Amino acid sequence: DQQVKQNSPSLSVQEGRISILNCDYTNSMFDYFLWYKKYPAEGPTFLISISSIKDKNEDGRFTVFLNKSAKHLSLHIVPSQPGDSAVYFCAAIKDGNQFYFGTGTSLTVIP
Amino acid sequence: DVKVTQSSRYLVKRTGEKVFLECVQDMDHENMFWYRQDPGLGLRLIYFSYDVKMKEKGDIPEGYSVSREKKERFSLILESASTNQTSMYLCASSFSYNSPLHFGNGTRLTVT
Numbered sequence: 001d002q003q004v005k006q007n008s009p010s011l012s013v014q015e016g017r018i019s020i021l022n023c024d025y026t027n028s029m030f031d032y033f034l035w036y037k038k039y040p041a042e043g044p045t046f047l048i049s050i051s052s053i054k055d056k057n058e059d060g061r062f063t064v065f066l067n068k069s070a071k072h073l074s075l076h077i078v079p080s081q082p083g084d085s086a087v088y089f090c091a092a093i094k095d096g097n098q099f100y101f102g103t104g105t106s107l108t109v110i111p
Numbered sequence: 112d113v114k115v116t117q118s119s120r121y122l123v124k125r126t127g128e129k130v131f132l133e134c135v136q137d138m139d140h141e142n143m144f145w146y147r148q149d150p151g152l153g154l155r156l157i158y159f160s161y162d163v164k165m166k167e168k169g170d171i172p173e174g175y176s177v178s179r180e181k182k183e184r185f186s187l188i189l190e191s192a193s194t195n196q197t198s199m200y201l202c203a204s205s206f207s208y209n210s211p212l213h214f215g216n217g218t219r220l221t222v223t
Binding site (some may be wrong): 006009031032034036041042043044045046049051089091093096097099101102103104 | 115120142144146151152153154155156159161201203205207208209211212213214215216217219
């Protein structure tokens with residue numbers, strides 16, 4: 001049973017515009033959420049995280065929003081750049097070390 | 112910077128062979144993990160380890176085993192490779208509770 005879901009397999013955005021990647025989860029016991037970025041033939045790299053006690057975390061062009069009542073997580077990238085083209089995975093942590101990953105969204109930023 | 116190194120980027124093995132995938136991390140992390148990544152299925156946890164000599168099954172342990180004899184090294188073993196084990200295998204480590212995973216570059220295994 002997929003506890004973390006990314007319902008959009010792909011997303012295309014024009015360079016300079018905002019990219020919004022979405023993630024839904026079902027388990028209210030998750031206490032930490034993360035986003036990873038993955039280029040082809042490389043391992044995922046950690047991008048940004050948010051604790052369940054917060055609703056927003058920002059790091060440069062990347063902002064993660066958490067809506068606990070809706071069990072929804074989103075990653076905003078502003079402005080989007082061609083180098084942001086990659087697969088993005090959201091992940092949730094339960095009990096400190098149990099990671100649950102979504103199936104990924106492939107972002108293409110068009111120059 | 113944390114470095115997680117997987118010994119092979121690409122491997123081709125025959126059905127029935129015993130396959131060893133090696134992973135080493137250089138940051139004294141307690142926790143190590145093996146995932147496989149398949150299109151449309153995301154990352155699925157095979158095994159993980161919180162300490163030397165310790166291992167726990169993940170979501171899809173069937174057909175796999177692991178070994179952690181030293182803190183920095185975590186090996187994944189395919190006892191008798193099958194074609195449905197063709198996949199990208201990713202090793203990861205983390206420092207502690209609620210810490211991000213740091214991934215290696217992956218091993219693309221093809222079983223023919």
